[in-house]
Amino acid sequence: MLAKQLRRQQKRVLSLFSCLYVQNEIWNGPYSNDSFPIYAEDIDTGGDASPSTAMLSEVAHRLQITIVGGSIPERSGDRLYNTCCVFGTDGKLKAKHRKIHLFDIDIPGKITFKESNTLTAGENPTIVDTDIGRLGIGICYDIRFQELAVLYAARGAHLLCYPGAFNMTTGPLHWELLQRARAADNQLYVATCSPARDVGAGYVAWGHSTLVGPFGEVLATTEHDEAIVIAEVDYSLIEARRTSLPLERQKRGDLYQLVDVERLNSQSTK
Numbered sequence: 228m229l230a231k232q233l234r235r236q237q238k239r240v241l242s243l244f245s246c247l248y249v250q251n252e253i254w255n256g257p258y259s260n261d262s263f264p265i266y267a268e269d270i271d272t273g274g275d276a277s278p279s280t281a282m283l284s285e286v287a288h289r290l291q292i293t294i295v296g297g298s299i300p301e302r303s304g305d306r307l308y309n310t311c312c313v314f315g316t317d318g319k320l321k322a323k324h325r326k327i328h329l330f331d332i333d334i335p336g337k338i339t340f341k342e343s344n345t346l347t348a349g350e351n352p353t354i355v356d357t358d359i360g361r362l363g364i365g366i367c368y369d370i371r372f373q374e375l376a377v378l379y380a381a382r383g384a385h386l387l388c389y390p391g392a393f394n395m396t397t398g399p400l401h402w403e404l405l406q407r408a409r410a411a412d413n414q415l416y417v418a419t420c421s422p423a424r425d426v427g428a429g430y431v432a433w434g435h436s437t438l439v440g441p442f443g444e445v446l447a448t449t450e451h452d453e454a455i456v457i458a459e460v461d462y463s464l465i466e467a468r469r470t471s472l473p474l475e476r477q478k479r480g481d482l483y484q485l486v487d488v489e490r491l492n493s494q495s496t497k
């Protein structure tokens with residue numbers, strides 16, 4: 228009975244607002260090179276070949292929400308990718324982001340990880356128009372590369388979504404710092420989602436899923452336990468911040484510039 232009431236209430240709330248749900252990095256199996264090939268799914272074939280994305284598509288459609296579906300290992304031919312799927316309110320796949328920057332690091336005595344042992348890097352930035360605005364997508368380590376965020380901002384993104392799984396070494400120092408930096412530099416929203424912390428797991432995640440506003444302010448966050456972070460996003464704040472602090476206009480394009488290689492290439496083939 229209560230469940231029915233809650234579902235009715237949830238439906239009413241969802242019909243008033245455009246809703247976005249963001250999931251974490253590699254949520255369908257353990258985060259390890261040994262597990263990636265075992266849990267990899269063929270997203271392009273879909274259906275039984277990708278039960279995880281079939282489920283996300285069904286939920287997006289049923290609840291009429293946009294889903295940035297974290298990431299899963301994707302099998303494509305003989306390659307594996309770390310891939311995030313974005314579903315629209317009709318349940319259709321709107322975009323697929325393959326992690327561009329693979330997490331290959333070695334901090335002696337702390338953490339060594341080499342995604343490139345099993346995974347291939349994606350080749351495309353991913354920007355997608357949805358019911359809840361224009362989204363730029365990155366996966367975890369992608370957040371460290373500011374040029375990607377600058378590029379998304381230049382292409383008109385309102386919100387950058389980074390499904391992630393930072394660790395106990397870099398998480399405490401860098402996770403929030405990077406989100407706030409991407410948001411403040413580009414004067415837009417940044418949303419992240421991390422797995423909850425499981426101290427018995429091979430890879431222990433830092434947690435702390437967060438939403439940051441266009442002034443670099445943390446709007447909503449959580450600790451490391453399982454939780455859902457819920458917050459409202461007001462895009463009019465983007466314009467307000469950009470008017471008060473007109474960084475775009477004050478940029479010294481005569482001294483430095485970011486080259487959008489994709490745009491450059493598409494123009495040269497026209």
Ligand SMILES: O=C(O)CCC(=O)C(=O)O
Nearest residue numbers: 330367368392393394397
């Ligand atoms: O950049 C970091 O410190 C963590 C990145 C990471 O865990 C990942 O890309 O999976």
